[in-house]
Amino acid sequence: MTTLDHLPAPPQSAAGHPRPGLSLVRRAWRGRPEDPSWARPAFLCVLLAITAAYLWNLTASGYANSFYSAAAQAGSQSWKAFFFGSLDSANAITVDKPPATLWPMALSVRVFGLGSWAILFPQVLMGVATAGVLYASVRRRFSAAAGLITMAVFALTPVAALMFRFNNPDALLALLMTATVYCVLRAMEDGRTKWLVWAGVAVGLAFLSKTLQAFLILPPLAVLYAVFAPVSVRRRFGQLGLSALSMLVAGGWWVAIVELWPASSRPYIGGSQNNSFLELTFGYNGLGRINGDETGSVGGGGGPGGGAGGQWGETGIGRMFNSEIGSQISWLLPAALILLVAGVWLTWRAKRTDLVRAAFLAWGSSLLMTAGVFSFMAGIFHQYYTVALVPYIAALIGMGVSVLWEERSRWWAGATLALTVAVTAWWAYVLLGRTPDYLPWLRTAVLVAGLLGAVGLLLAARLGRQLTLVAVGLGFAASLAGPVAYTLNTLNTGHQGSIVTAGPSAGGMGGFGGGGRGGPGGGMRPPTGNQQGTGMGTGGGTGMPPTGGQQGQGQGQAQPQPGTSQQGQQQGQQQGRQPGGMPGMPGAGERFRGAGGRGGGGGMGGLLNGASVDAAAKKLLTADADAYTWSAAAIGSQNAASYQLATGDPVMAIGGFNGSDPSPTLSQFKKYVEDGRIHYFISSGEGGEGGGGGMGGMGGNSGTSSKISSWVEANFKKVTAGSATFYDLTRPKTTSAG
Secondary structure, eight states, X not given: XXXXXXXXXXXXXXXXXXXXXXXXXHHHHHOOTTSOTTHHHHHHHHHHHHHHHHHTTGXXXXXXXXXXXXXXXHXXXXXXXXXXXXXXXTOSBBOSSOXXXXXXXXXXXXXHOSSHHHHHHHHHHHHHHHHHHHHHHHHHHSOHHHHHHHHHHHHTSHHHHHHTXXXXXXXXXXXXXXXXXXXXXXXXXXXXXXXXXXXXXXXXXXXXXXGGGGGTTHHHHHHHHHHHOSSOHHHHHHHHHHHHHHHHHHHHHHHHHHHHSOGGGSOBOTTXXXXXXXXXXXXXXXXXXXXSOOTTSSSOOOOSSTXXXXXXXXXXXXXXXXXXXXXXXXXXXXXXXXXXXXXXXXXXXXXXXXXHHHHHHHHHHHHHHHHHHHHHOOSOOOGGXXXXXXXXXXXXXXXXXXXXXXTTTSHHHHHHHHHXXXXXXXXXXXXXXXXXXXXXXXXXXHHHXXXXXHHHHHTTTTSOHHHHHHHHHXXXXXXXXXXXXXXXXXXXXXXXXXOOOSSSOOOTTOOOOOXXXXXOOOSXXXXXXXXXXXXXXXXXXXXXXXXXXXXXXXXXXXXXXXTOHHHHHHHHHHHXXXXXXXXXXXXXXXXXXXXXXXXXXXXGGGTXXXXXXXXHHHHHHHTTGGGSSEEEEEESHHHHHHHHHHHSSOEEEETTTTTOSOOSXXXXXXXXXXXXXXXXXXXXXXXXXXXXXXXXXTTOTTSHHHHHHHXXXXXXXXXXXXXXXXXXXXEEOSSOOO
């Protein structure tokens, strides 16, 4: 390859010096003087390739999780909604997460206008940034080759290809967690306080993305710095205190403002039962995820302890490898664990402040802590949560391969590399066997290539250079072929709704959806090609358990227009193809059938996938919408989001995501109607008949949502528009029921 060192000298200025602009370009292309000449160009090319791959087919997912898309739309229309993370621009209720992850999307919508690309492009940028931070961290202590391997493993992990193209909070969380480890390792180099302070800032911002999950890696990283930092013990603990303070400020300023803001003039905190963000943080979105006690959600946890079989899958040490989770994240997880042990063993006798050992301990402890919590948490858990593990796995692979290759003259190093490749190939064979109809030839090819590569690495000292390179090539190909195949499938497939999973269906529980209580899904854009089933809930972990069925996949039908009844029919057929659920639970088709109104699309009164909004319904809701604070009200955030995205006007989500939040109360709702602030009530009854249908209006038969539904049905006239049923809140029935 021709390098810049061999190119003609750059044009000179009048004074005979290189032009400053060209000098900057030269340095950016060449990189650090101590790096090989190919390192920076290779890094930039890989970064460009990741960007292009993640942008490919991006808009196939439509609004993806419409729960968060509607909030981004609201934030683009109202700065108050932007600050609080409101679902609607009239600020009735927030999403059930803090708003940091919504801010980039809302700003993008303000700049580019509402659309799929504007919603999802910020997530792609977060993926590219994460790859860059990983490279910078690994290259700094190891080599450019190690950094490039790390980037490749990161980008080619299926769940990463899914979530850095989807609008859930996990993309920003993964970026900030990666930045946290990077900053801690920079602080480990010479004990500079500023890097530890920046680590605290990153964790604080991560808290504003997904609350307490941001704290999972704090204990091991704090212990690592306290034990191995190259400064005095007193200074170490003082620096950790400053880091904690910076974390508190970075993550606490928003919480303090929200808690001190008068409740009467801010939106209700979605997901809470007492209109308190602290209650949401330490209850439903915090300890409730660990012990399964999640007040306000639909469905419970798996119960404490390993092996507890609950509605969110069995907990225990094997959870990351099981039939629901394994194909998302575990392709290279065994290799990462082997290389972690090898790296720590190799550096065990190094001096206390050794940075290579610190790197293995930082990335490795972050992996073990996060995977351990994921494995045993009894509350709501979704497959795509595992994207948080991807940076840790990728870094361990890049570092481990690098140090063992440097030590390959020792028999044990070659043997460890051979073992890593053999185990990885065998595990890929197992995972590919879970989708036997998808590239059936690949699993055998991977196993054969992996075993041949392992033998070659084991005998590398006796082989010539060329045969050794062939063995290395076979090893890499066998290790990455499986995740590459699943990643390509993910990139070519649109994903919508709450239960989104990467790669072809592996059966089992059909995938766990969104990040917290479940976000709305589809309804706004139809499945395309072999789209993954739209599933149940996406945003912050759904309130419904997996159905136990295989993910529905479209069959490549002609693509209907967003918001049409044809789309709703396709979604219903897709969901109905999912086999029956867990013992004692109705099958997916039975559970979803007809909920959300005629052609409504969403199951359980719109909890799962929102509604399909046809042209007639849109015309009805947009007429005179400017005369009302909310053009309509709907039970559940997902239904409300679907109508809001279709019309562009605020729609009140009664009861929050699950319809179980006590907001608004019946008396508050009556006051809104009396003041003429809401035009229509969107029926969520079975087949469009009655109000509050499925599960007592989702909030339960005695819940606030059900009371509002019953009151509306008894007092206001019904209006049908297209396939949907509404109640006109400006037209009371002749005989009032009270």
